[in-house]
């Protein structure tokens with residue numbers, strides 16, 4: 724039986740989040756510059772998005788650029804922004820054909836003007852698509868997301884709209900960039916690193932983590948299927964005991 728056929732479609736994660744890591748090392752192994760690695764990472768994005776949509780996964784979040792990534796050499800940063808711009812422009816039609824909605828989380832206003840503009844156009848064009856949401860985390864920081872949510876809530880308290888005691892899980896959720904998006908059940912990180920790197924801090928509270936040694940440009944559908952199968956073999960206990968879970 725193929726990996727894909729082994730997947731239990733009734734137990735699919737609704738939301739998969741991915742830290743796409745290892746482009747630089749993939750390029751270095753080939754004696755090329757880092758941008759060569761990023762360029763080759765685009766086909767993995769395409770493969771993963773198509774693979775998830777085909778299975779019936781409803782949300783795919785991809786960590787594409789962190790707030791910390793601004794600290795990289797300027798040529799790499801401008802190269803990444805340029806790649807992002809070109810990729811969005813080239814792929815909008817594929818998103819439309821596949822009925823995929825493009826969304827973003829992070830501070831998009833701080834991206835170069837033309838990149839932010841194209842992103843907005845692509846988001847508008849795909850806004851009515853219903854098969855899957857592809858959410859790009861761009862200029863994203865999990866801590867910054869919690870900070871901006873806290874500020875907005877504090878303003879509401881100050882304005883007398885709510886009392887401090889009204890603040891709960893749901894209210895915080897509703898003020899994050901991810902408002903309305905269910906938390907990921909599965910988080911994948913490529914390249915062998917085992918850390919969150921300021922990705923979805925709040926939203927990953929009960930997420931299953933899957934780490935693979937593969938560099939992002941080598942991540943393909945089979946890798947995706949393997950991650951989902953591993954997820955399906957896990958027991959999600961949410962604080963309860965095995966006996967309680969099995970008795971349900």
Ligand code: IPE
Nearest residue numbers: 743744745746747748749787
């Ligand atoms: C991930 O690959 C892509 C981005 C962070 C934009 P890296 O560029 O981090 O690759 P490594 O980790 O240096 O190999």
Ligand code: IPE
Nearest residue numbers: 742743744786787788789920
């Ligand atoms: C995390 O990867 C950010 C993205 C994949 C966009 P990094 O390569 O920047 O993370 P660290 O610095 O190794 O933790």
Ligand code: MG
Nearest residue numbers: 744745746747
């Ligand atoms: Mg990295």
